[in-house]
Amino acid sequence: MLSDSEAAELLSFLTPATRPDVKAKATEYILGLSGHRDGCRLLRSKPDVVSALVALTSDPSVAIAKDCYHILINLSADETLHQVLQEEMGLAQLVEIFCTEGFNKKAKLHYLGPLLSNLSQLPEARSFLMDKDRCVIQRLLPFTQYQPSVVRRGGVIGTLRNCCFDHSKTELPPTPPLPSKPPASRKK
Structure with a gap:
């Protein structure tokens, strides 16, 4: 699909100094690759x-x-790539960027929402997100009502949904004792 020499050539087009039209063609190509399981595994x-x-x-x-965000979202949907993306991006940094409106003046970064949602399928990511000492979930909650972007809002809702299904972190209140049955009355 993509030999080492072709990957090296493609990598040379993915630099900030590369002409925009060349970078655009390279990212379009990779976006196409990332749309398939085999392409994700190759990447x-x-x-x-x-x-x-x-x-x-x-x-x-x-x-x-x-x-690039769409590619990363596609890659994060493949469970075998979760670990690679946490090592590359760092979940703490990703949440910080996501929760800081105006972090990048040139891009809205709404697509970090679906990326977080995909990464929250990983137990380690859910553990980080639900850590009581970090208060990450509390930082994400306001974005469930974020009107400017349905993409950002949907990503946070998906993240929270994934966290809700993590039974290892769910604390249930103690079960109250069942009321004892009154003795059956005997009729004469």
Whole structure:
């Protein structure tokens, strides 16, 4: 599908200094690859390409940054790539960027919501998100009502849904004792 030499050539097009039209073609190509399971697995074996895509999420071209976010969302949907993306991005940094409106003046970063949602399928990510000392869930809650972007809002709702299904972190109140049955009355 993509040889090592082709991957190296593709990587050379994924730099901030590359002409925008060339970067756009490269990210479009990778977006197509990321739409298929085999393409995601191939990209998993190319950590330098993933690193370059993460760096290009802050590209001045909104189209290129958006393609990179879509690629990362596609990659995060594949459970075998979760660990690669946490190592590359860092969940704490991702949440910080997501919760800081205006973090990037050139891009709205709404697509970090679906990325968080996909990553929250991973037990380690849910553990981080639901850590009582970090208060991450509390930071995400206001975005369930975020009117400017249905993408951001939906991503947070998906993240919270995934966290709700983690039974290891759910604290249930103690079960009250059942009332004892009154003795059956005997009629004469």
